[in-house]
Amino acid sequence: MSLPELLRQVRACRICVDQLPLGPRPVVQADSRARLLIVGQAPGVKVHETGIPFNDASGDRLREWLGLSRDQFYDPSRVAIVPMGFCYPGRGKSGDNPPRPECAPAWRAQLLAELPDIELTLLVGRYAQEWHLGKGMNLTERVSRWQEFGPDYIPLPHPSPRNNLWLRRNPWFEQELLPQLQQKITLIVPD
Template identity: 60%
Template sequence: MKKKLTAASTQQLDNLLDQVRRCTICADHLPLGPRPVIQAASSAKLLIIGQAPGLRVHESGIPWHDPSGDRLRRWLDIDPETFYDPRQIAIMPMGLCYPGKGKSGDLPPRPECAPQWHPHVLPLLPEVGMTLLIGQYAQQRYLPDSPKTLTDTVRQWRNWAPRYIPMPHPSPRNTLWLKKNPWFEEEVVPYIREYVHQLLEGQDPSS
């Protein structure tokens, strides 16, 4: 049963987001310092949970403001204006700050982050009708009984749809994965796109 959206809950979320954006819980581990990146409003219909901001997003403070975001918006078939409207789309990665570079790409999201903030933010997003779980870190947290590999988890997406949809990361690094697994863009993307568009248009996709 959805929690009723009220002015009080909206204010509660706004106050919480102020706290989130001032968070320094893992500052000692962040090479560029903390800059939490989050987008949310109590009226949001879609929630996107990815991994952690990359360097470009850290510099701009704008979530998915990079080539990965371009591909994600193409998958969803929505324009930047809609994507960056917190009243419609909430964005809360597993790690809210840029974790720094590793040997083969960015480091994993800081493990302190999601347990610290997700349980407080999620109850204040009562209108969310679909959550996109992008990458293994989000899938392991929210789909604890999922297969060990990302490919197998995404292949079994119907097990959790429409509440949760496991997805590969839209990074250009995953272009080869997408070529090897064409079923994702042929089957899963159209389902997500149609469902999300109905949600954002105020329709009930389940009816």
């Protein structure tokens, strides 16, 4: 199956329609030429409303971290964005619910197989990291040991404003990791 056909099927997905408070609206960005893959968690309400990945405050911060313009970030031939869950999962006690468990097993392997040129995968948040790197470390341990997962993966905290305290407690992230990440990004995502 071609990637465009697969994306049509993903966008028509209704696997967990009965569990989604706002109904299904799968949000994904992919092109077989992409060299950077961003694996997020699941869309928030604003992303659900617009259908554009990371089209919120978290996306603003993520683009700043990566040193990418909106045009670069939203060019699927440069950047693929394939979250762990494609639809807004609803609100929980302390933020959004985790990605729906049906999504990744149904679509992930097929989509990743259609992205042959990926040089770097950014794992944004706990759910993406546990799927790709396994369990056993907390987020701070994973992110602080980011060089051990290279050159293919870099774990990142979620760029949500809810993580401002984590960023203040871990200044090494912005001082050490981000400059090296931005340097890698400039080699992978052309101007």
